[in-house]
Amino acid sequence: MSLNADETVSGEISPALLVDAMFGFRKTAAIKAAIELDVFTAIGGSGGTAASLASATKASERGMRILCDYLVVGGFLTKTGDRYGLTPSSRVFLDRQSPAYLGSAIDFVAAPEMARLFLDDPSAYVRNGGSVxxxxxxxxxxxxxxxxxxxxxxxxxxxxxxxxxxxxxxxxxxxxxxxxxxxxxxxxxxxxxxxxxxxxxxxxxxxxxxxxxxxxxxxxxxxxxxxxxxxxxxxxxxxxxxxxxxxxxxxxxxxxxxxxxxxxxxxxxxxxxxxxxxxxxxxxxxxxxxxxxxxxxxxxxxxxxxxxxxxxxxxxxxxxxxxxxxxxxxxxxxxxxxxxxx
Amino acid sequence: MSLNADETVSGEISPALLVDAMFGFRKTAAIKAAIELDVFTAIGGSGGTAASLASATKASERGMRILCDYLVVGGFLTKTGDRYGLTPSSRVFLDRQSPAYLGSAIDFVAAPEMARLFLDDPSAYVRNGGSVxxxxxxxxxxxxxxxxxxxxxxxxxxxxxxxxxxxxxxxxxxxxxxxxxxxxxxxxxxxxxxxxxxxxxxxxxxxxxxxxxxxxxxxxxxxxxxxxxxxxxxxxxxxxxxxxxxxxxxxxxxxxxxxxxxxxxxxxxxxxxxxxxxxxxxxxxxxxxxxxxxxxxxxxxxxxxxxxxxxxxxxxxxxxxxxxxxxxxxxxxxxxxxxxxx
Structure with missing residues (x-):
């Protein structure tokens, strides 16, 4: 059985969708960290390396390297050599300088209160048909x-x-x-x-x-x-x-x-x-x-x-x-x- | 700006990827509830309606209808009229009768402990380059x-x-x-x-x-x-x-x-x-x-x-x-x- 999340899922039998859903909250965590640390704005027009971005965002280089690589896998950043850049969509929606910046939504959409509401016991609200x-x-x-x-x-x-x-x-x-x-x-x-x-x-x-x-x-x-x-x-x-x-x-x-x-x-x-x-x-x-x-x-x-x-x-x-x-x-x-x- | 998560994202400027990531843990919650309530096994080969599945899984009909519709949107189920069916991949990986059943992974992958580890403060582990x-x-x-x-x-x-x-x-x-x-x-x-x-x-x-x-x-x-x-x-x-x-x-x-x-x-x-x-x-x-x-x-x-x-x-x-x-x-x-x- 395959766990490769990049597989084409239409028609063919693959656990890709399932793995994507099971691991779904990792994506939320990564995008939340990147928005909170304002990584996209730091990358901006000129790009950056894990070292330069770590310095700009006051984060560890190791953490920044792993986060940015994950964001490349997810389609939010590009990587050329050791240099990260914004995709066109990230430039429009995730660079704080952009008028269409959407990053502020993360504060609520992925608030710890919301995560608990959804994830602590999802069977309960399905069973009850709603939640408090x-x-x-x-x-x-x-x-x-x-x-x-x-x-x-x-x-x-x-x-x-x-x-x-x-x-x-x-x-x-x-x-x-x-x-x-x-x-x-x-x-x-x-x-x-x-x-x-x-x-x-x-x-x-x-x-x-x-x-x-x-x-x-x-x-x-x-x-x-x-x-x-x-x-x-x-x-x-x-x-x-x-x-x-x-x-x-x-x-x-x-x-x-x-x-x-x-x-x-x-x-x-x-x-x-x-x-x-x-x-x-x-x-x-x-x-x-x-x-x-x-x-x-x-x-x-x-x-x-x-x-x-x-x-x-x-x-x-x-x-x-x-x-x-x-x-x-x-x-x-x-x-x-x-x-x-x- | 668009929030339609089904848009093609390659090349074109769209917040679809971002919305998918921000809302990522909703997917985890839904698949977790469905696995815990064993909805896929209940649907099995013959399919079911929200009412019949609610009865089989001891859940509310309202909760079951909303969960199953969400799983149709996510590509895990089919819907014909008011009847839900398994996709080929769900039949292989999510029906407990299947030898390739993967549902049991959810207990750990989406445990509340794991959700908190990832989502409570993702900036912290990026900043520190690791977590306890x-x-x-x-x-x-x-x-x-x-x-x-x-x-x-x-x-x-x-x-x-x-x-x-x-x-x-x-x-x-x-x-x-x-x-x-x-x-x-x-x-x-x-x-x-x-x-x-x-x-x-x-x-x-x-x-x-x-x-x-x-x-x-x-x-x-x-x-x-x-x-x-x-x-x-x-x-x-x-x-x-x-x-x-x-x-x-x-x-x-x-x-x-x-x-x-x-x-x-x-x-x-x-x-x-x-x-x-x-x-x-x-x-x-x-x-x-x-x-x-x-x-x-x-x-x-x-x-x-x-x-x-x-x-x-x-x-x-x-x-x-x-x-x-x-x-x-x-x-x-x-x-x-x-x-x-x-």
Whole structure:
């Protein structure tokens, strides 16, 4: 039997996929170390040897040599003689100087809390159909700030696309509610697109400090109001022209989503609109890959969350009193916008 | 930016590889849950739905549906309507009924201890050039038995190949020493090939109980003697015709390997031979993939272990007083045999 992870797996019998999965967390560990030590930025345009990179990152030469070799095997670096260089993709997404830098996501995606949630006893959440997840983590735990900060880099372009979409509508929204705002980027992009819009951002207080800082950096702080608390409990008022619900429904079961959507619907102005952002798997639930796989993420991390299909979302909308939904994918991101029809 | 993990990554700029690595431990978690719940065996030849598999594995239908969909996305299962089936590779390597079943490796490869070792602070072992690893774990910790048990499924065919190799030699070995025997499979295969050979197996006592059980199952227990203790400290006697050193050198630095090889050399009979089993990367240290990547495994798990190149191994041999080495790959396994010349 073979353990060579580079074998072609399509069709032929090979344990390559299995070995890749069994050893999957080694890849996470290596990319986490490289991002934390900022190896990709140190390599930059001019490249480096294990010795020069060790010196630049204050790491041992031995550790740096082994890490970089592993990253070459994994396709993240090139090696010529003893000199490492960036691949085109690493240059775009892993060099901190790049505007498309995605490295900050690692702080949350591979946080020790997350690793334990997934790996300590994966049979348990499959058996139980969900987990307590991070629900026991208090609202002011730093993990939520890491989450908000890490996810910001992933959704920046989606947030811009959402604002561009709204900018095509005939009427400019003035009162905007951003639910589970996190990093705040969705509301902030809307504020940038509509100079008269006022944003109310709901989330945990510690996280909203990050959203406020982002709003200041974007020059919209004077129209940005934070409302700390749970979206299910806080009184956010009424008469909203636009309610944003980015990446939030998937944390809950359908009944809970319906309850939230009812509360949202009751707080809309006469011409108000709701836009959610979600990963929408096809009805087969096994495609496209990222949205379909996201369901497992929710199984491990939440009591009853899921990645919802268009049919699921339409059912939620109907039960909450909306006329229906329409969706629009946000390529190249795996997210979609969901518009709730009045 | 795209997060679609199915994109072609060769040449084109895409975060697909990065997302795959960042999320790597989700794959480990899913395959671990599926193996522990024995989902692949339950699917077997006739397939199953989430409901039937949940019932067969005593798991929730919701958890089973989400797990199986994730395994379809990952290429481990097929889905037709709501019915899951095995891929040809899953049938061979993950159905417990299959003689090539590899699932038992997960107990060690993805043990919580291992996950923490890799993921809690990966920058630390890169910075330090190694880790305390499991060295602080006492010799009777159950993790070693999980290790020995788990690795057995991976090396079964290599152990057979080693014994077949020795069977081609002109002289049959009588006194055989198996160092860090673990599951014992290498020594046991030699015992099976040479009905007059007596095997002395060195390892921790708890692990040797497994080796003894395997020797009984193979019908060679009457010629199988265990010698519990550290290979560096125990007095294993002399006059050995064959010393086996399977997957052990990579745990130590070159100096320590030399010390051990000197001790081994001193205990050989006049015509005695030494065979090690190792993953041997090329001198570029980034190919072939599995042996090259194995170096990172040792960085995370040991103080100064490494995957050694042929040049490294030749240096060790020379310093220990051997004439040199020759090697033979063991395809389709990523291992090689190393013969030490007298």
């Amino acid at each position: 997840g991070l629900a026991n983590v208090s609202a002011d735990n730093p993990v939520w700030v890491r989450f908000a900060r890490g996810m910001g880099s992933f959704v920046a372009s989606s947030a811009e696309s959402l604002a561009a979409e709204v900018a095509r509508w005939p009427t400019a929204p003035k009162r905007v509610l951003d639910i589970a705002a996190g990093h705040g980027l969705f509301g902030i992009e809307v504020a940038k697109a509509f100079p008269k819009a006022e944003i109310v951002a709901v989330d945990w207080r510690s996280v909203l400090e990050l959203a406020e800082a982002n709003a200041r950096n974007a020059g919209v702080a004077d129209r940005y109001r934070i409302l700390p608390g749970s979206a299910f409990e806080v009184d956010w008022g009424s008469d909203y022209d636009l309610v944003l619900l980015p990446n939030f429904l998937h944390h809950f079961d359908i009944d809970t989503c319906v309850t939230l959507l009812q509360k949202i619907r009751a707080s809309l102005s006469e011409t108000g609109n709701v836009i959610a952002v979600e990963f929408i798997p096809n009805e087969d639930r096994v495609s496209p890959p990222f949205p379909a796989a996201f369901s497992f993420e929710m199984l491990a991390c939440t009591p009853r969350g899921d990645a919802y299909t268009e049919k699921d979302l339409a059912e939620m909308a109907r039960r909450a009193g909306f006329g229906g939904i329409s969706t629009r994918p946000l390529p190249p991101s795996p997210s979609s916008l969901i518009f709730f029809k009045r | 690893g499991l060295a602080n774990v006492s010799a009777d910790n159950p993790v070693w038995v999980r290790f020995a048990r788990g690795m057995g499924s991976f090396v079964a065919s290599s152990a057979e190949s080693l014994a077949a190799e020795v069977a081609r030699w002109p002289t049959a070995p009588k006194r055989v020493l198996d160092i860090a025997a673990g599951h014992g499979l290498f020594g046991i295969e030699v015992a099976k090939a040479f009905p007059k050979a007596e095997i002395v197996a060195v390892d921790w006592r708890s692990v040797l109980e497994l080796a003894e059980a395997n020797a009984r199952n193979a019908g060679v227990a009457d010629r199988y003697r265990i010698l519990p203790g550290s290979a560096f400290e125990v007095d294993w006697g002399s006059d050995y015709d064959l010393v086996l050193l399977p997957n052990f050198l990579h745990h130590f630095d070159i100096d320590t390997c030399v010390t051990l090889l000197q001790k081994i050399r001193a205990s050989l009979s006049e015509t005695g031979n030494v065979i090690a089993v190792e993953f041997i990367p090329n001198e570029d240290r980034v190919s072939p993939p599995f042996p090259a990547a194995f170096s990172f495994e040792m960085l995370a798990c040991t103080p100064r272990g490494d995957a050694y190149t042929e040049k490294d191994l030749a240096e060790m041999a020379r310093r220990a007083g051997f004439g040199g080495i020759s090697t033979r790959p063991l395809p389709p396994s990523p291992s090689s045999l190393i013969f030490f010349k007298r």
